[in-house]
Amino acid sequence: MERRRSLIRRIFHEFYSERYELIEVPSDLPKREFGFIFFKSPDIMVRHKAFNNSQELLEFLKANVPMHAYYSTAHYKWPEARSMDEKMWLGADLVFDIDVDHIPTPCKTAHDSWKCLDCNLGGKGMPPETCPKCGSKRLERDAWVCDICLQKAKEEVLKLVEDFLVSDFGFRLNEIKVYFSGHRGFHVHIESEKVQHLDSDARREIVDYIKGIGFRPSISLNGDPDMSETGWRGRMARGVYKFIADANADLLTELGFKKREITFLVTNREIILRGLESSPPYWGCLHKLSKRSLNALFDFVKRSYAVDIDERVTTDIKRLIRLPGSLHGKTGLPVVPVGISDIEEFDPFSIEILNSASSLKLKILRKIPTLKLGSREYSFKVNERVKVPFSVGLYMACRGVAEIVNVM
Amino acid sequence: MSNTPFVKEMHAYLKLKGLSLADIDSDYLKPALELAKARILCSCKRGSRYPDNLDNVTDLDLSLLSYPLAIAILAYIGNPILTRRFAVYEARRAGRFLRWEPEEKVVSIARGTFGWDIRRVRLTIGKRTYTLAIHFTDYLSVSFPREPHWKLVNRIMLEGYVLLQKHELARLIEERVRRNIMDKIENAKLDAVPKALEEASLEILRAVRSSGLTETFPSERMSSYSPQGYPPCIAKLVEDATAGKNLSHTARFALATFLLNVGMSVDEVVDLFRRMPDFREEITRYQVEHLAGLRGSKIKYSPPSCENMRSAGLCPEELKDALCNRVRHPLMYYYLKIKRGITYGKEKKPHKEDIS
Structure with a gap:
């Protein structure tokens, strides 16, 4: 174990010595707080660090080789102070976290699993809220990066940036920075002056807007919305249109529609659609549905447009977030900027970690689910010795399921 | 001036x-x-x-x-x-x-005094005509007791600007002034x-x-309803009401319906609202009796569910405890806590990650 960890640390050390150009020094560096987790004590976060200039930061990374490196989205007058009051908060970037951990994807049952730490019950896929056998909340999760999961995260990022941040919130594309989180998602940072002073409540309002929480059709959809409108009205109009056009009895029954309502929708589909697309639009036909069914319909459409962001990250104005250019200690993958136009092709396993090595020889220690990483599918047997691309090998080693035999 | x-x-x-x-x-x-x-x-x-x-x-x-x-x-x-x-x-x-001033004057106060980024527009969307738009960051800087129609998700926002009617801008200024x-x-x-x-x-x-205004709230009266059983959201509302803070309509509704449901009398609920800046006994009494199901439709109202409390901005995230995570309704919290005894609340808080 010790030997394995020290080998990983050596690779991290080489990374911070050779590939420091990947480190993206945060703006306003001296006012940021830094936090690190080191290999020798992976359960302890060393916080309240600060650096005067980028040279200091890079030297620190090279000398101390953190397993995880974080910086504050907030700016402080005294970032090194031990307590939040003494730090004196000056403002914070607006940050969004999209993580497939929270988003169910069909492939999760294939590669993710969970185990209850109290009764040892286990299962495939996303963990339940509580253990179905003993009700415990102490569930251990075995989660893997996979291409299909990342694809889902990418779609959510595009939705967040294009539909919400640019179109509704009016940010320019060059104000929005997207980073691969080093694991199963992306971080979106906005550093514009205008957002710096938003308090936690204001940020919650932004989260609620993006997740559609508190959306009231009776208020928002007042005066039948047109499909060409922007914002939630337009989204709902387009979504309702698509819903009616595609509606089938199965889905409608699942949403709790009555038989009478289903017949009504199916037989009058064309008439309803014509009403929705006319100018001005006419939604009157829909009011033939019961209030409950109408709400179920709106809720279904709303959910298909809302973006699944982690609200805790956005509303916390004193949060630490991964340093761009650093390595994620549990995956060995670098946190790197991703351009919005290139995001669809982005493959974290294609990023070169060391200039000097391109592959690793591994000994597989534990069972690993079959995974699609980048363009290739990987399937390993326990005790097998295999040669894999460097980043895939480092990933397996950081996950603790393989041992590095040789760097090539 | x-x-x-x-x-x-x-x-x-x-x-x-x-x-x-x-x-x-x-x-x-x-x-x-x-x-x-x-x-x-x-x-x-x-x-x-x-x-x-x-x-x-x-x-x-x-x-x-x-x-x-x-x-x-x-x-x-x-x-x-x-x-x-x-x-x-x-x-x-x-x-x-x-509200009676011409629009230019209202706009110039919003811009000049508060530095708000306001644009003049002319847009009819749905049934409403909007003449003003305020940048969303300025809109959110006035932390309103947010009624549903003030929630950002229910506003029309175009490229960062929230559409407003003149009286709405006046209302925002009013809140800023307060x-x-x-x-x-x-x-x-x-x-x-x-x-x-x-x-x-x-x-x-x-x-x-x-005039009796600064009398302290008779807390002994509350004890029969086990205030220890109140979920954090309600406890906070009681505290705010007792301190005479101005509560939003939804907050008042939630507080009154909750207390009526756990067995408080109309008189006692009315007393709790005595400190509201706009308290008028007859009106409050009428409304509380209505909520208690003594008037009108004779339906006794329930307080909002946790989800609705959250959307209304009434769920104090930082005060939530372990029991909060297990219930979906403030009343359920109360019943469980009373049933299991008040020690439940001392359970360790779930580990909160502060990194991502």
Whole structure:
């Protein structure tokens, strides 16, 4: 174990010595707080660090080789102070976290699993809220990066940036920075002056807007919305249109529609659609549905447009977030900027970690689910010795399921 | 300017006159001090909303000068209830005037005094016509007790600008003014307190005391309903109501329905609302009786579910405990906690990650 960890640390050390150009020094560096987790004590976060200039930061990374490196989205007058009051908060970037951990994807049952730490019950896929056998909340999760999961995260990022941040919130594309989180998602940072002073409540309002929480059709959809409108009205109009056009009895029954309502929708589909697309639009036909069914319909459409962001990250104005250019200690993958136009092709396993090595020889220690990483599918047997691309090998080693035999 | 004494120009005006608190005894300022007292007393008089005698003060100087004096008096008294009432009262007064002002004036105050980014537009969407748009960051800087129609998700936003009608901008300014007054009073620094100011403060306190306003809330009455069982959201609302904070409509609804459901009587619920800045006994009683199912549709109302509380901004995330994560309704929290005994709440809080 010790030997394995020290080998990983050596690779991290080489990374911070050779590939420091990947480190993206945060703006306003001296006012940021830094936090690190080191290999020798992976359960302890060393916080309240600060650096005067980028040279200091890079030297620190090279000398101390953190397993995880974080910086504050907030700016402080005294970032090194031990307590939040003494730090004196000056403002914070607006940050969004999209993580497939929270988003169910069909492939999760294939590669993710969970185990209850109290009764040892286990299962495939996303963990339940509580253990179905003993009700415990102490569930251990075995989660893997996979291409299909990342694809889902990418779609959510595009939705967040294009539909919400640019179109509704009016940010320019060059104000929005997207980073691969080093694991199963992306971080979106906005550093514009205008957002710096938003308090936690204001940020919650932004989260609620993006997740559609508190959306009231009776208020928002007042005066039948047109499909060409922007914002939630337009989204709902387009979504309702698509819903009616595609509606089938199965889905409608699942949403709790009555038989009478289903017949009504199916037989009058064309008439309803014509009403929705006319100018001005006419939604009157829909009011033939019961209030409950109408709400179920709106809720279904709303959910298909809302973006699944982690609200805790956005509303916390004193949060630490991964340093761009650093390595994620549990995956060995670098946190790197991703351009919005290139995001669809982005493959974290294609990023070169060391200039000097391109592959690793591994000994597989534990069972690993079959995974699609980048363009290739990987399937390993326990005790097998295999040669894999460097980043895939480092990933397996950081996950603790393989041992590095040789760097090539 | 005299009806909107918070505007920037006023501060310049007072400076120009070279006046300070030390001049309070002068004959010049005496009438202003009287007016300041009247303003405060009006603000805490129950049911009195916009007394005419104040609006009729035509002397611009007098009206302007009374404002900082009232703030000084309240800062000296340091009673949060009086402070809040005054802030709500003055803000509403200002808001009422703004609604009658031409749009340019309202816009220029929003821009000039508060530095808000406001655009003039002309858009009809749905059934409403909008003439103004405010940048969403400025919109959110006024932390409203958010009613559903003020929630950002229910507003129309175009490229970063939230569409508004004139009266809505006036309402936003009103809220900003209220918070500014609160801040001013709470942060006012009084070094040497002139005698006249001290006397004025005592006079106000005497008048207020005889009206029963500063009586402390009879907490022993509450004990039979096990306040220990209240979920954090309700406990906070009770605390706010007791402290005389101005609660939003949804907050009042949630609080009243919850308490009625756990067995509090209409009288006791009405008592709890006594401290509201706009308390009017007959109206409150009528509404509470309605919620209790004694009037109208005879339906007893339930408080909002956790999800609705959250959307209404009434779920205090930072105060949530382990039991909160297990229930979906504030009443369920109460019943479980009472059933299991109050020790449940001491369970360790779930580990909160502060990194991502």
